[in-house]
Amino acid sequence: MVATGASAGSALDRIIKKGELAVGTSGTQPPMSAINKKGELMGMDVDLSKAMADAMGVKLRFVQMPFAELLPALEAGKVDMVLSGMTITAERNKKAAFLGPYIVTGKGILAIETRFAALKEAKGLDAPEVKVAALKDSTSQKFAETSISKAKLTLFGSYDEAIDLLLKNKIDVIVADFQFCALTAYRHQKKGLIAGQSPLTFEPLGIAMPEDALLINWGQNFLNQYQGTGELKKASEKWLNPGSWIDELP
Numbered sequence: 001m002v003a004t005g006a007s008a009g010s011a012l013d014r015i016i017k018k019g020e021l022a023v024g025t026s027g028t029q030p031p032m033s034a035i036n037k038k039g040e041l042m043g044m045d046v047d048l049s050k051a052m053a054d055a056m057g058v059k060l061r062f063v064q065m066p067f068a069e070l071l072p073a074l075e076a077g078k079v080d081m082v083l084s085g086m087t088i089t090a091e092r093n094k095k096a097a098f099l100g101p102y103i104v105t106g107k108g109i110l111a112i113e114t115r116f117a118a119l120k121e122a123k124g125l126d127a128p129e130v131k132v133a134a135l136k137d138s139t140s141q142k143f144a145e146t147s148i149s150k151a152k153l154t155l156f157g158s159y160d161e162a163i164d165l166l167l168k169n170k171i172d173v174i175v176a177d178f179q180f181c182a183l184t185a186y187r188h189q190k191k192g193l194i195a196g197q198s199p200l201t202f203e204p205l206g207i208a209m210p211e212d213a214l215l216i217n218w219g220q221n222f223l224n225q226y227q228g229t230g231e232l233k234k235a236s237e238k239w240l241n242p243g244s245w246i247d248e249l250p
Contacts, residue, residue: 022079024065026085029084032180042245066136096208098207104205105199106202109195110163110180116194125151126150132148135159136155178196179240
């Protein structure tokens with residue numbers, strides 16, 4: 001079905017002809033994408049990518065890179081699409097087309113419980129003495145810059161780096177996607193980490209694609225089918241809740 005509908009020169013046609021779908025992801029954003037103990041990618045975005053490649057009838061190749069490099073890689077044609085817990089924003093939509101959202105999340109807070117309690121008792125998070133960290137070029141960075149602008153902001157390239165800084169008391173709070181905060185607090189509860197109880201913002205996650213009408217149309221129809229058959233719900237229930245997959249993380 002896909003091959004016969006692909007017009008000459010379209011992005012979809014090129015993917016099918018080369019027999020490979022190249023997907024950009026950070027691999028450092030559990031539960032969306034992460035590297036397990038075997039050195040393999042896993043997560044909700046990984047499962048979704050595999051399903052898309054299967055539906056196209058092509059092989060799947062992941063291209064792992066820092067989050068801030070993903071959209072530039074898509075613009076440069078180094079990847080065919082991006083699946084990496086990326087929020088659909090008006091600014092990003094100027095650079096790429098977006099499918100979805102396939103899930104809606106929000107910003108959360110991750111902190112060491114004792115330090116967080118002390119901050120709330122004092123002046124709260126929006127104060128010059130508070131050290132906040134966020135992923136570079138993410139909506140978390142924008143949230144920190146606008147909602148807690150008085151705090152000292154540190155930008156990091158990966159969540160592993162930020163968690164290390166937090167546990168060493170070099171930063172006070174991490175602003176990140178709510179699911180990531182909840183998961184990390186669950187994994188490190190013995191180290192005193194806590195997460196906010198509910199999302200602070202509205203964050204629709206989407207699949208970034210080149211501006212190619214046929215590929216976008218194919219992708220939207222794929223998502224409709226993926227959701228209609230219940231596969232999207234299964235993936236959400238598997239990855240967005242604590243489960244046995246957590247034991248696979250390093």
